[in-house]
Amino acid sequence: MAGSENLTPEQIAFLKKKKAKAAARRGKPEEEAKLGMTSLMDIVSIIVVYLLKSYASDPVVINPTAGQKIPMSAADASLTEGMPLFVAPSGITFNDKKLVTLTPDGDIDPAMVENHLIGPLYDAMAEEVDKAKQMAENQNREWEGRLILVGDQRLKFSALVDIMYTAGRAEFTQYAFCVIRRNG
Amino acid sequence: MARKKKKEEEAEVEANLLPVMNIMFLLIPALLLAMEIAAMASINVSPPKFAASANQKKTDKKEEKPLDLKVFIMEDGYRVSASGQQEGADAGKSADSNRPTIPLANSSADLEDYTRYDYAALEAKAKEYKSLFPNDVTVKISAEANIPMQVVVSSMDALAGTTCKIGKTIKSGEQPPDDCYFWQPIVEAGAG
Numbered sequence: 359m360a361g362s363e364n365l366t367p368e369q370i371a372f373l374k375k376k377k378a379k380a381a382a383r384r385g386k387p388e389e390e391a392k393l394g395m396t397s398l399m400d401i402v403s404i405i406v407v408y409l410l411k412s413y414a415s416d417p418v419v420i421n422p423t424a425g426q427k428i429p430m431s432a433a434d435a436s437l438t439e440g441m442p443l444f445v446a447p448s449g450i451t452f453n454d455k456k457l458v459t460l461t462p463d464g465d466i467d468p469a470m471v472e473n474h475l476i477g478p479l480y481d482a483m484a485e486e487v488d489k490a491k492q493m494a495e496n497q498n499r500e501w502e503g504r505l506i507l508v509g510d511q512r513l514k515f516s517a518l519v520d521i522m523y524t525a526g527r528a529e530f531t532q533y534a535f536c537v538i539r540r541n542g
Numbered sequence: 543m544a545r546k547k548k549k550e551e552e553a554e555v556e557a558n559l560l561p562v563m564n565i566m567f568l569l570i571p572a573l574l575l576a577m578e579i580a581a582m583a584s585i586n587v588s589p590p591k592f593a594a595s596a597n598q599k600k601t602d603k604k605e606e607k608p609l610d611l612k613v614f615i616m617e618d619g620y621r622v623s624a625s626g627q628q629e630g631a632d633a634g635k636s637a638d639s640n641r642p643t644i645p646l647a648n649s650s651a652d653l654e655d656y657t658r659y660d661y662a663a664l665e666a667k668a669k670e671y672k673s674l675f676p677n678d679v680t681v682k683i684s685a686e687a688n689i690p691m692q693v694v695v696s697s698m699d700a701l702a703g704t705t706c707k708i709g710k711t712i713k714s715g716e717q718p719p720d721d722c723y724f725w726q727p728i729v730e731a732g733a734g
Contacts, residue, residue, distance in 0.1 A: 395559045395563070398563070399559060399563065399566075402563065402566040402567065402570070403566065405570055406566055406569050406570065406573070409573035409577060410573060412577055413573055413576050413577060428580075428582075429691055429692045429695040429696075430692070430695075431583060431585060431695050431696070431698070431699050432699045432704050432705075432706075433583045433584065433585045433698075433699065433702070433709075434708065434709040434710075435583055435584050435586065435708060435709040435712055436584070436709055437582050437583065438584070474731075506584065509691045510691060511690060511691060511692035512654065512690050513690065513691040514687060514688055514689070514690065515685040515686065515687055515688070515691070515694060516687035516688075518691060518694070518729070519729070519731040522729060523731070526589055531589075532586070533586070533587045533589065533729075534584040534585065534586050534587065535584065535691075535695060536582055536583075536584055537582070537583050537584065537585060537695060538580045538581070538582060538583070539580070539581040539582065539583040
């Protein structure tokens with residue numbers, strides 16, 4: 359214990375205390391560490407309730423397709439129920455099916471358009487409209503015919519008009535442009 | 543003996559919270575994935591044939607001449623016309639396709655640069671027309687083929703008024719606020 363000669367009285371006292379504590383610990387059985395679950399449960403429950411609330415408050419959940427940039431707007435009207443139609447630079451998706459491809463210039467594939475009518479899109483829309491109408495009839499309510507157009511910032515006006523024309527032919531009567539709310 | 547039994551009965555039974563916690567922790571990422579990150583809104587657009595009902599047209603004729611505001615978005619600016627007369631057209635002409643009513647704010651900017659249009663001037667023009675026709679809320683919007691959707695949407699914002707908060711008003715059926723000008727856009731194809 360040659361080293362202990364150089365220690366200060368405070369350090370010697372600290373070592374003594376440490377030794378005494380270790381000796382006391384040896385005599386006792388080891389304590390089991392317990393995790394306080396109540397506070398954790400509280401936090402997790404609050405988060406789950408908050409997330410459930412925010413999920414339930416949106417009648418339509420919009421999940422943009424890859425590469426799609428939804429236009430920004432100062433509009434504040436909330437989205438109401440309707441059939442979403444996704445128009446990304448790569449193509450048009452309706453009912454989870456990519457139906458139409460867009461050229462690199464942003465035009466609708468010319469083989470799929472005839473006099474502003476987009477053939478594959480019209481067929482899919484007409485089928486879906488029939489189903490929705492029948493469902494509304496069974497539930498004794500009026501079919502609203504609302505289309506939510508989830509477009510892209512770069513979408514050309516000519517393509518937009520063709521899509522709206524096709525939707526009109528498929529008996530959609532109300533249109534809404536889905537936008538991202540600009541803050542401020 | 544009776545005391546011992548009572549003590550045993552009173553011994554605390556701890557609930558096993560681990561399965562509940564497992565479910566809760568799984569619910570969090572599932573709900574986070576389903577949640578929308580950006581706040582979505584909608585702009586209600588009318589197709590031309592649903593713009594105004596026959597009855598409305600009749601009453602409009604009796605009360606006042608309709609404004610019939612039209613905005614045509616061109617690559618070099620906006621062409622604004624009201625009651626069939628383009629603003630800024632040559633004398634005696636109803637339209638002058640060579641000159642826009644509102645030129646670009648930044649003419650050197652690319653077509654993909656959405657700030658090239660003078661939205662502030664368009665909003666000022668909408669405010670001017672609104673003061674003359676306070677009951678009019680519709681505007682017909684058309685554009686050249688290459689105009690991007692963001693420009694169309696931003697133009698709709700300018701025509702409605704950038705400070706216009708119409709969402710709650712539409713729901714409750716109240717009168718729209720004074721800072722809302724032409725908030726019911728009608729999209730028209732190729733109308734100049």
